[in-house]
Amino acid sequence: MLKQERQQKIVEILNDEQKVIASDLSLRLDVSEDTIRRDLKELDNKGLIRRVHSGALRIGPPVEDFSKRQDVMKEAKQALARKAIEFVKDKMVILIDGGTTNLQFVNQLPLTLKATIITNSPPIAIALANHNDVEVIMLGGTLFKESMVNLGIETVEALENIRADLYVMGVHKIDATIGISVPSLGEASVKRKMVAISNEVLSMVTSDKLNTFSNHIVSPASQLTYLITDNIQPEVTRLYDSQQITVVND
Amino acid sequence: MLKQERQQKIVEILNDEQKVIASDLSLRLDVSEDTIRRDLKELDNKGLIRRVHSGALRIGPPVEDFSKRQDVMKEAKQALARKAIEFVKDKMVILIDGGTTNLQFVNQLPLTLKATIITNSPPIAIALANHNDVEVIMLGGTLFKESMVNLGIETVEALENIRADLYVMGVHKIDATIGISVPSLGEASVKRKMVAISNEVLSMVTSDKLNTFSNHIVSPASQLTYLITDNIQPEVTRLYDSQQITVVND
DNA sequence: ACAAAGGAGGCAACAACATGCAAAAACAGG
DNA sequence: CCTGTTTTTGCATGTTGTTGCCTCCTTTGT
Numbered sequence: 001m002l003k004q005e006r007q008q009k010i011v012e013i014l015n016d017e018q019k020v021i022a023s024d025l026s027l028r029l030d031v032s033e034d035t036i037r038r039d040l041k042e043l044d045n046k047g048l049i050r051r052v053h054s055g056a057l058r059i060g061p062p063v064e065d066f067s068k069r070q071d072v073m074k075e076a077k078q079a080l081a082r083k084a085i086e087f088v089k090d091k092m093v094i095l096i097d098g099g100t101t102n103l104q105f106v107n108q109l110p111l112t113l114k115a116t117i118i119t120n121s122p123p124i125a126i127a128l129a130n131h132n133d134v135e136v137i138m139l140g141g142t143l144f145k146e147s148m149v150n151l152g153i154e155t156v157e158a159l160e161n162i163r164a165d166l167y168v169m170g171v172h173k174i175d176a177t178i179g180i181s182v183p184s185l186g187e188a189s190v191k192r193k194m195v196a197i198s199n200e201v202l203s204m205v206t207s208d209k210l211n212t213f214s215n216h217i218v219s220p221a222s223q224l225t226y227l228i229t230d231n232i233q234p235e236v237t238r239l240y241d242s243q244q245i246t247v248v249n250d
Numbered sequence: 251m252l253k254q255e256r257q258q259k260i261v262e263i264l265n266d267e268q269k270v271i272a273s274d275l276s277l278r279l280d281v282s283e284d285t286i287r288r289d290l291k292e293l294d295n296k297g298l299i300r301r302v303h304s305g306a307l308r309i310g311p312p313v314e315d316f317s318k319r320q321d322v323m324k325e326a327k328q329a330l331a332r333k334a335i336e337f338v339k340d341k342m343v344i345l346i347d348g349g350t351t352n353l354q355f356v357n358q359l360p361l362t363l364k365a366t367i368i369t370n371s372p373p374i375a376i377a378l379a380n381h382n383d384v385e386v387i388m389l390g391g392t393l394f395k396e397s398m399v400n401l402g403i404e405t406v407e408a409l410e411n412i413r414a415d416l417y418v419m420g421v422h423k424i425d426a427t428i429g430i431s432v433p434s435l436g437e438a439s440v441k442r443k444m445v446a447i448s449n450e451v452l453s454m455v456t457s458d459k460l461n462t463f464s465n466h467i468v469s470p471a472s473q474l475t476y477l478i479t480d481n482i483q484p485e486v487t488r489l490y491d492s493q494q495i496t497v498v499n500d
Numbered sequence: 501a502c503a504a505a506g507g508a509g510g511c512a513a514c515a516a517c518a519t520g521c522a523a524a525a526a527c528a529g530g
Numbered sequence: 531c532c533t534g535t536t537t538t539t540g541c542a543t544g545t546t547g548t549t550g551c552c553t554c555c556t557t558t559g560t
Contacts, residue, residue: 002269003548004302022506032550037507053557054506103297122372122388123297127309129395138372138400140390140408145379148296150388158390158404253538272516282540287517303547304516 099170167198348399349420417448
């Protein structure tokens, strides 16, 4: 039995029975109590359950869908996504394009979120299928299979009639002076348009992508409103700060 | 076995079983675990699956009833799909909308197929991610989560400029005299448009859908070019045959 | 306060993983 | 048809993740 599977089961049990005892789980799931405790600790850290002595309690009335919250990403990326979530408010119109980090981001969105989400990435759309109060608008185009996003003039044209509160941009490469760049022309033009029609732009960037660049420039870094990163070097922060970008570190 | 083929299979298995273990896949697909891991990594990067330690998880699970329908009459649907494949030739422009039967259909398409496939269903687009010689064009719209298709005026408008050789229509209900009908208005208008711009129309219909109808009529049955069914009653066949529809039974 | 149960942290065993490399297969161009 | 190149694969290497056990500490209930 997979670890994730086991943790999912714990949450499910907790949804039915509202309290859970570690020693009991150990028998039911056929692992040691130590493992159960570690599971409970992890789930508590994610905010999915509330740990108490001898077991755990259900966190609240809303039934959490666990499958949307699996921990697959590296600690760094998880932290980034969690930070980014804070900038999302109900009733927003949010534009999201592709990328693994963005996918993790939508997986972290609360199921109770009420919003309109516009995306050109089929995997992102599917990941939002369980969010009942999110209206998903899919942008058409030619499927670019490398990164699973729809691109093309149709995509750009469809964006003409749209205004978004927040654009969550997937970033391949970023350099404080050169700007944000991608390896393909099609992606660049769509992203550029998305920046143009959005009030604020947010990007989650792991530190390995900082200070790198590719051949197609999307926009200067200064177009970013929020830069979520796990970088700790203060000079990098200053570099972006000086461009009026809100930098969020861990 | 080709790499693409293998990855395709992994996604399929994951659709059925919602979890997958690397060592298990290694046996089932008869390649080393290293290769499986590389596959999982690639698929994860594309956002098609979610990697976890020791295996991978399905990205969904998609909408509850959508995934439930997956199992129902699966055998029958696969059989129909196999029959339908014969009508697909290289270089065709094929229009496909949603539905589990249609999903089975694209899963059966040979990886070597060279074609343009236009769809308003994100799961269908994703299922085609490994077909290197298929250009996938995704139609935008508002995601209708019940059946996982994009609908709306944008969708209909995008179809204006398109002509297709073959439309593979997902059918909820069909009656020889009443025609083809669906439960929602949005679906009806998109399907109607799709019929209008396609040279030929093919539908796979399991026998339980024959002689049933819903409230929104798409078109008379006579619009169908091919009707693939597992029905064995000759009088039903005659009924459709008399409308110049090519009926294919098992 | 004391005994019993629960929990934290360290450790070892084992499984799963990433990476580099070389052989084999598929491919492209002449 | 042959040759050089790229892709794919399996293996060997060292690394990381997961689990159970152990010890020592903390909480709980009486």
